[in-house]
Amino acid sequence: MEDNIINKTGFSLSVLQKRLFAVLAAITFLFCIFLGRFFYIQLLWEDELHYRAIDQWTREIPVNAGRGKIVDRNGELLAGNRAMYGVYARASAVEDAENGARILAGALGTSYESMLEKLTDKAKSEIVVVRRTEKSAVEQIAKTEIAGVYYARNDARVYPYGALASQVLGFTAYDNSGTTGIERYYDSYLKGQSGEILFETDLVGVDLKGASAAYLPATDGLNVKLTLDYRIQALTEQVMERALAENNAKAARAIVLDPRDFSVLAMVNLPAYDLNDVPRGEPDLLNALSRNCLVSDVYEPGSTFKIVTAAADIEEYLKGNPAALAPTHIFPSSRTRSVDGTTIKCWSDHKNGKHANQTLKEALNNSCNPCFVDLALALGKETFYDYLAAFRFGRATGIDFSGEAIGMLLPESSLRDCDFARIGFGQSIAVTPLQLACAAASAVNGGYYYAPRLVSEIFSDDGYVSERVKPALIGRTVSEQASAMLTEMLEGVVRDGSGKKAYIESYRVAGKTGTAQKYENGAIAQGKYVSSFVGCFPANAPRYLALVIVDEPQGSYYGSSVAAPCAREIFSGIIDVMQLQPEGGV
Amino acid sequence: MKRSSAFPAAEGTLKRSSAFPAAEGKAGRGDLLFLIAVVVLAAYGVVCVYSASCYNAEVQYGDSLYFFKKQLVGFAVGLAAMAAIAFLDYRRLQKIGIPALILSLVLLALVFVPGLGKSNYGATRWLGFGAFTVQPSEIAKYGFILFTAGYFAKDPARMRTLTGVLPVLGGGIAICVLIMLEPNMSVTMCVGALMVGMIFLGGVSKKALCAICVPVLFLVPVLIVAEPYRLQRLSAFVDPWASPKAEGYQLIQSLYALGNGKFFGTGLFRSRQKYRFLPFSESDFILSVIAEETGFLGVLLLFALIFFIVYRGFRIANACDNFYGYMLVSGITLVFAVQSALNALVVSGCIPPTGLPLPLVSAGNTSLIVTMAGMGLVYCVSRHNERRKFIGYTN
Numbered sequence: 006m007e008d009n010i011i012n013k014t015g016f017s018l019s020v021l022q023k024r025l026f027a028v029l030a031a032i033t034f035l036f037c038i039f040l041g042r043f044f045y046i047q048l049l050w051e052d053e054l055h056y057r058a059i060d061q062w063t064r065e066i067p068v069n070a071g072r073g074k075i076v077d078r079n080g081e082l083l084a085g086n087r088a089m090y091g092v093y094a095r096a097s098a099v100e101d102a103e104n105g106a107r108i109l110a111g112a113l114g115t116s117y118e119s120m121l122e123k124l125t126d127k128a129k130s131e132i133v134v135v136r137r138t139e140k141s142a143v144e145q146i147a148k149t150e151i152a153g154v155y156y157a158r159n160d161a162r163v164y165p166y167g168a169l170a171s172q173v174l175g176f177t178a179y180d181n182s183g184t185t186g187i188e189r190y191y192d193s194y195l196k197g198q199s200g201e202i203l204f205e206t207d208l209v210g211v212d213l214k215g216a217s218a219a220y221l222p223a224t225d226g227l228n229v230k231l232t233l234d235y236r237i238q239a240l241t242e243q244v245m246e247r248a249l250a251e252n253n254a255k256a257a258r259a260i261v262l263d264p265r266d267f268s269v270l271a272m273v274n275l276p277a278y279d280l281n282d283v284p285r286g287e288p289d290l291l292n293a294l295s296r297n298c299l300v301s302d303v304y305e306p307g308s309t310f311k312i313v314t315a316a317a318d319i320e321e322y323l324k325g326n327p328a329a330l331a332p333t334h335i336f337p338s339s340r341t342r343s344v345d346g347t348t349i350k351c352w353s354d355h356k357n358g359k360h361a362n363q364t365l366k367e368a369l370n371n372s373c374n375p376c377f378v379d380l381a382l383a384l385g386k387e388t389f390y391d392y393l394a395a396f397r398f399g400r401a402t403g404i405d406f407s408g409e410a411i412g413m414l415l416p417e418s419s420l421r422d423c424d425f426a427r428i429g430f431g432q433s434i435a436v437t438p439l440q441l442a443c444a445a446a447s448a449v450n451g452g453y454y455y456a457p458r459l460v461s462e463i464f465s466d467d468g469y470v471s472e473r474v475k476p477a478l479i480g481r482t483v484s485e486q487a488s489a490m491l492t493e494m495l496e497g498v499v500r501d502g503s504g505k506k507a508y509i510e511s512y513r514v515a516g517k518t519g520t521a522q523k524y525e526n527g528a529i530a531q532g533k534y535v536s537s538f539v540g541c542f543p544a545n546a547p548r549y550l551a552l553v554i555v556d557e558p559q560g561s562y563y564g565s566s567v568a569a570p571c572a573r574e575i576f577s578g579i580i581d582v583m584q585l586q587p588e589g590g591v
Numbered sequence: 592m593k594r595s596s597a598f599p600a601a602e603g604t605l606k607r608s609s610a611f612p613a614a615e616g617k618a619g620r621g622d623l624l625f626l627i628a629v630v631v632l633a634a635y636g637v638v639c640v641y642s643a644s645c646y647n648a649e650v651q652y653g654d655s656l657y658f659f660k661k662q663l664v665g666f667a668v669g670l671a672a673m674a675a676i677a678f679l680d681y682r683r684l685q686k687i688g689i690p691a692l693i694l695s696l697v698l699l700a701l702v703f704v705p706g707l708g709k710s711n712y713g714a715t716r717w718l719g720f721g722a723f724t725v726q727p728s729e730i731a732k733y734g735f736i737l738f739t740a741g742y743f744a745k746d747p748a749r750m751r752t753l754t755g756v757l758p759v760l761g762g763g764i765a766i767c768v769l770i771m772l773e774p775n776m777s778v779t780m781c782v783g784a785l786m787v788g789m790i791f792l793g794g795v796s797k798k799a800l801c802a803i804c805v806p807v808l809f810l811v812p813v814l815i816v817a818e819p820y821r822l823q824r825l826s827a828f829v830d831p832w833a834s835p836k837a838e839g840y841q842l843i844q845s846l847y848a849l850g851n852g853k854f855f856g857t858g859l860f861r862s863r864q865k866y867r868f869l870p871f872s873e874s875d876f877i878l879s880v881i882a883e884e885t886g887f888l889g890v891l892l893l894f895a896l897i898f899f900i901v902y903r904g905f906r907i908a909n910a911c912d913n914f915y916g917y918m919l920v921s922g923i924t925l926v927f928a929v930q931s932a933l934n935a936l937v938v939s940g941c942i943p944p945t946g947l948p949l950p951l952v953s954a955g956n957t958s959l960i961v962t963m964a965g966m967g968l969v970y971c972v973s974r975h976n977e978r979r980k981f982i983g984y985t986n
Contacts, residue, residue: 024794025905028905062868
């Protein structure tokens with residue numbers, strides 16, 4: 006091809022053609038590289054990329070789940086919801102801020118300026134216009150369809166009985182999450198699963214025209230059924246309210262338990278607060294008022310603790326422990342006992358034949374301290390501490406409630422006899438009221454110790470029970486025989502002894518009073534007492550057990566005169582409400 | 592002559608005869624398939640520009656057709672330019688090589704004259720004349736092609752010596768430096784690749800080629816390190832999610848668009864990323880929107896069309912009976928191919944993000960008109976080839 010023009014330029018044709026081909030090959034190679042990359046991104050990596058991208062394509066408005074109800078054991082509503090709505094705005098999507106602000110201000114009864122400020126605040130992607138407002142206001146807003154303004158259900162928590170069982174129920178935060186009490190402990194059941202309304206928007210949050218919002222529905226929370234009986238709770242609160250006022254006391258508390266399975270029927274802490282008007286502005290006050298002291302605080306139980314000492318001795322006696330004192334044992338009549346060189350006195354002066362020649366039954370009737378010193382010392386630290394453990398002092402009872410205290414127990418290894426002797430009659434030991442009530446319940450119910458509980462069921466609105474909390478036997482404390490003997494003695498205390506003021510004709514109330522001096526900064530606080538009574542009925546097969554505590558009563562301060570009458574009123578109330586027949590009548 | 596023909600359709604070259612001077616006679620119909628492919632691609636670009644820009648245009652200018660109208664004007668002017676050039680006798684252009692280079696350099700330099708240069712996104716790349724803006728670097732690419740083709744065609748023996756190649760190197764480097772100062776790294780790379788490519792296509796000896804290429808390869812890392820923002824972009828390219836709101840943003844948004852497209856795409860006009868998530872969605876990153884709306888399948892078909900244009904371009908170059916036409920056509924085709932490939936590499940995250948339009952498709956009138964004019968020139972050459980071929984056969 007010597008006539009080829011290209012050849013005339015001095016190059017062979019094949020050189021140029023080869024170079025064209027080489028360049029085309031290089032370009033083909035480049036094309037293959039990026040097409041491979043497109044293949045990888047679009048067909049292999051696309052799921053992950055899509056997942057990441059969805060987040061930026063949508064703005065969400067929360068759809069709050071309806072919070073579960075809390076009801077008492079008979080289905081009485083104790084915590085429910087009122088339908089309310091939250092109003093939100095995205096300033097970047099607002100088209101006519103002035104008009105929008107006018108409508109919002111009119112519907113919500115707020116100022117035009119504050120609404121305008123919110124609708125024009127483009128620094129935030131989403132603004133809460135109002136967290137909760139009535140349905141009627143939202144309907145007014147919905148009619149006008151202001152661009153960039155949204156609303157979503159945001160129920161308000163409502164407690165029909167206000168302050169009733171306020172420390173047990175607890176309250177919720179602004180976002181409806183449980184803050185204290187059952188609301189907090191069972192929050193995971195109550196809260197449900199929030200949903201979302203997803204709006205397709207552009208980069209800055211402007212809604213896309215023609216794009217439909219995706220609605221992810223919320224799943225409502227489950228309902229919680231308490232073991233509490235509203236009627237018993239209410240009457241107990243009335244009784245304790247009166248006791249608080251009459252004794253001008255600092256606080257009045259009570260627990261009512263069913264000794265058969267340790268389900269809590271009532272828990273009263275006074276003073277209380279209205280759950281519908283929580284004093285959120287005063288954290289210290291709120292903290293004090295919302296505390297369930299029956300579970301979270303400890304006190305020195307005093308004579309009510311003698312039930313435990315007596316139970317331990319009877320059980321050991323029945324087991325044939327030679328160290329144990331027989332129920333027929335006659336205690337020395339002296340008013341004092343000398344232990345480790347310290348002198349322990351009885352509260353009574355023992356004059357004129359008082360507290361003379363007592364057996365255990367009489368020692369309980371008289372609540373004679375030296376007798377219980379004798380009992381404790383007779384049993385010895387090791388045996389006695391075994392019983393303290395079995396009655397769960399110094400341990401959690403396992404109640405379904407946050408913040409349970411375990412009490413204070415001097416360590417057995419370094420325990421001095423003088424302190425040990427005092428534990429026998431309920432001093433030098435700190436327990437929670439719940440611990441004492443459970444210990445007493447176990448002492449009178451045949452020696453069975455269950456985990457106390459506040460909730461019996463978790464159920465959905467259609468009635469399906471998703472979880473049933475069954476009674477859980479944790480352990481045995483004493484034998485049925487020992488329990489029966491002790492209960493009989495305690496019935497005597499109410500019939501003949503210091504618990505007389507709790508006596509109800511033919512309902513067989515058994516119980517024990519207690520009066521403890523309070524300590525402040527390690528010294529006895531003059532004139533400050535805790536008056537208490539723990540009792541149950543009917544003695545032959547206890548169904549109701551109550552622990553009543555009146556903290557710092559003014560004037561009379563003996564458990565027998567301050568607390569025992571309260572127990573009587575509570576038991577009478579229960580008899581009325583439950584329409585219980587007197588013994589023999591059934 | 593024995594040769595394995597890489598371009599079977601170019602058999603006509605075998606029948607060439609010097610008895611018919613190239614300057615005589617009338618031109619034929621030319622490579623109509625090439626012409627159609629170019630027009631289809633540019634028209635498709637107009638549609639894509641509308642889809643990618645309508646939301647931005649509505650938000651920014653209150654007119655969803657803003658970019659579409661501009662692109663349509665560019666397309667019309669481009670068609671006119673193509674038509675006008677198609678009927679030229681391209682060999683006359685051989686004389687304007689040097690003026691074209693000088694004009695390119697002057698325009699590039701004018702960008703730095705205060706009042707004339709227009710800055711955007713931290714770079715001064717445009718010349719403003721009232722409502723019109725021109726991107727001189729787009730013109731300079733073709734200025735360089737005209738100069739190089741003319742220079743070598745005048746005395747092809749220049750190709751044999753390094754000193755003979757030097758003026759081409761000098762012109763190319765001068766353009767590169769001016770573009771680099773704007774700064775615009777990707778167009779610099781593009782011109783650099785074009786320069787090396789044209790010298791290679793021109794048939795320069797392998798020794799001289801090595802002497803040119805090695806320093807260029809050495810220069811790339813130096814240029815990257817010289818400007819800190821390039822290093823940042825490089826690291827963002829390695830892991831864009833390390834700085835999702837800064838350097839990595841552009842690439843992440845491009846990847847989201849691609850990922851959303853999957854195989855079949857979301858459907859034309861149904862991009863999600865064009866709602867202001869993806870910057871430059873109608874210009875340098877229009878391919879992301881196309882990949883999102885038409886999927887991998889659409890990308891495949893689009894690049895099949897682009898490759899077809901490149902193939903036909905090289906085929907026309909191969910069929911050319913004179914060195915000037917060969918250099919002109921292969922240069923124009925090469926710059927189109929390189930730019931398309933670079934853009935796709937950027938969009939798919941194979942190389943760090945840079946501002947480079949997808950030729951014939953991206954919004955931007957300078958690029959569109961100049962590219963269409965260039966393609967018109969290729970078509971013009973093909974017409975002359977056919978005339979030769981026709982006469983050759985009848986003989």
